[in-house]
Amino acid sequence: MFTTNWCGYCRNLKKRLEAEGIGYQEVNIEEVPGTAAIVEAFNGGNQTVPTLIFPDGSAATNPRIDEVRSRL
Numbered sequence: 001m002f003t004t005n006w007c008g009y010c011r012n013l014k015k016r017l018e019a020e021g022i023g024y025q026e027v028n029i030e031e032v033p034g035t036a037a038i039v040e041a042f043n044g045g046n047q048t049v050p051t052l053i054f055p056d057g058s059a060a061t062n063p064r065i066d067e068v069r070s071r072l
């Protein structure tokens with residue numbers, strides 16, 4: 001999951017994932033060089049977070065927890 005420190009949507013999704021027992025790897029796009037470009041590629045040039053990349057290579061931006069569950 002691509003995030004930033006200041007993103008309230010990111011904090012909310014992380015809490016929901018943890019409550020559901022869904023593991024994730026967090027990557028802060030402001031701290032890890034090159035990752036903002038990955039997020040931009042999935043979001044039409046925008047650095048919109050949270051952006052999740054799923055095992056099948058697809059992505060979702062600010063998904064609801066039910067969408068995350070169904071895509072895993």
